[in-house]
Amino acid sequence: MTHILPALLRAGLLLMVFALLSRCQNGVTAVDQTAEPPDIPKTVALPPLPPPTRPFTYETPTESSAWMGTNPNSINGRPIGPVSAAESSILRVEVRRDYGGSIQIYDKVSNQALINFYDMGRESGMASYGGPRSFADDSPRWKNIGYNPLQAGDDGFNPSPILVHGIVNGWIYTKAQCLSWAHQDARRLPFFYEQWVGVDSNKVHVKVRLTHQRPDKTFYNVEEQEWPMMMISGHRKVHFYTGSRPYQNEPTTVSDGIERSIGSMATQQSTPFYLTEPWEGVEIAPDRLIGLYSPGFFRANYNVAALTPSPDNSEGSLTLTYVGNRPMVHLDSDNIWHKDYTYILGSEQDIRQYVYAQPRQMVPDFTFNKAGGRNGWFIQDGGYDQQEPFSSDDWRVMFTGKTENGVTNARGTKLISTTGSWPASQSGTLYIRMAYTGPPGAPAQVPLRLAWLLNGQEPNGFNSQYPDQNRTRFPRGIRGPDDQYVPLVVQNDGQMHTYKLTMTGHPAWKDVVQQFEIAHNYSPAFVAPGEVLTLRYFGTHDPGQ
Known part of the structure; x- marks a missing residue:
């Protein structure tokens, strides 16, 4: 997740920007992970995913089921713990209980765990923001961030509790109650994060239902959301398209996320920008990327956390590369949002081929x-x-x-x-x-x-x-x-x-x-x-x- 910097006065308009720094950078040293991720014990045989043409109905399990196994690895001294997994010949996805249902993606081709798990504020998925900005003023380190329900957990390393877990029609289902990221006391918010995760060859499909039941009915100002985002371990290059001929395989832009200046190096500013194709991709190996696609992914951001990039690409690395969709949304007190997104592993052409095949709105x-x-x-x-x-x-x-x-x-x-x-x-x-x-x-x-x-x-x-x-x-x-x-x-x-x-x-x-x-x-x-x-x-x- 990103956190909020002080407001920036720009062109007469007060704008709040999000700085892509680590949620937790207080002296913790990353621990190297094993090169070969361990096999996950499977106690449940996953049925195949429904055909892609079948309407998704957000079906939930009738009751919770046991987690499929345990990942014995540790990240920065913290055991990963119970997981459920699904895989293809190309990738394996792991849903982690003690991280609020956050997912890890193992690329079998480049032999990497891709998603960054340095602390409870990273991972991937969706981070939500609402008012008032003073909501977290009693937090130790995150004053002025406001109301920030988070799937993974909080700044005190407390995981968001999983209320329900199960398998539905080949999808791994979790329902978590989000914690307030800014606090360190496992403070539950009335914000519920339901997630369905499934694997289809080189793709991981994720469906999300966000349910808000907040007693505070105040109409708060619009806030910038991360719906969705992903944080990839290590310093990588980012691919995207902003040109005037979208969906025609025109050359993309590639950026390392670093602003170079005389005598110093600084990470890129937090200002969002606009895509004309709804995806961003992060390089993970030569001619190999992990792409993030979501309908409406046109207001974007990317960045590198840690001013001195580290060569460590393990999932506990201090350095990460961030990409995300950044829509402006009023986080109403009694609302439900249905979202979906897809990770694609492959070449840039593989990503674009999938994105181009999705429905799109060509006129307002x-x-x-x-x-x-x-x-x-x-x-x-x-x-x-x-x-x-x-x-x-x-x-x-x-x-x-x-x-x-x-x-x-x-x-x-x-x-x-x-x-x-x-x-x-x-x-x-x-x-x-x-x-x-x-x-x-x-x-x-x-x-x-x-x-x-x-x-x-x-x-x-x-x-x-x-x-x-x-x-x-x-x-x-x-x-x-x-x-x-x-x-x-x-x-x-x-x-x-x-x-x-x-x-x-x-x-x-x-x-x-x-x-x-x-x-x-x-x-x-x-x-x-x-x-x-x-x-x-x-x-x-x-x-x-």
Whole structure:
């Protein structure tokens, strides 16, 4: 898992970034692992996985079953303990009880245990974040990280308890109750992590259901999630694609995650960037990678932990290479999220072949209703909504603004879409069906704007201390404030209207569009709080009147 650094003031916007350092770097020395991972005793014969075309139904065991065996190895002096395993001729996956059900992947071709298990804050999978930021202020070492339920365990080396374990239709199933990472007292949070793990030749498929049942019903600000991520032991190179011709086997970018400067070496900044193909791969041997794919994996990050990379590639290594999907999500108090991701072992071409075969959304198309909720959209800089799951159709957002120097101003509040990879050439016209009610004194027509982000752009600005990585991640530089939007003039009557926006012909409507924003124009200095925006549809299909 990554932890949060102090907020970074950038281009007038307060952003929280995640630093990819070890969760626990207080003098522990890594212990070398055996070169050949031991065979795992099998007390249960795994049936084959269901066919890939079969719908996954999130079936759970009727009762818990025994773990399949015990891994006798130790990591930094800690026994690994009970495990359940599945394997093919290419890899073996191991689900570990005393790490909250976190998984290890053994590559039989390069003879490596790939996932880093230096402490309870590493591993792979999903790490979640919510408010308030003060939640962990009583923790010994992680103040300001906020609410951080974690599958593996906490900063005190306490594992998240496994509530249920079993085998379902060839999948290894676990249900864990997440601990608060920042604390050291096995503090259980009302956040439940169900996981189904299965092996298919060179792939490990993982299905996850996250269930939140938090008594605190406060609407907290959006936070950056790690849904999913993986931490690979050792210092490795990372492959990804950010170009304008996705899904066409164009050359990828390869980065070692290090920013080189005169007289020193520093790990890459924590600023996320945008992919146009939903995967990242980490080199583990010549022409061999472990790839991570997930639907919607378009806002990404990568990094190297430990300033001086170590040659130790064992699963207890201090040094690791991180990649992850970093969506912005409101972690609502009573919600369920269904997620899935896949690890692929093989060449870069093997990874892309699998990714290219998966369904994808080539145009923006969002209906805001009970079934879809926010559709991955979120509120930034002052606002709230009805929280998910929606009890009725439509996304109703109140703009409350931010208070600075005693003045509350809604000028900077905006609605931001999930990230995607949408060729501009396939979306010449956009439709927005919405209602608007302004605060007292607002005119009959209110000028808003629809802005967008292109591939290779940074939306808000970047740290000039990282010129090499800025060029790698953001070859287009920073999005300009005045050259990448179209006007959106809305009726202030509280009624639903469909707004048709012609995008074709705009000089900045090109290549791949990655994100949208509905916000105020840059010109007004003050916007009174109290606006209500109700969205019903956003996309390329005319929803009618």
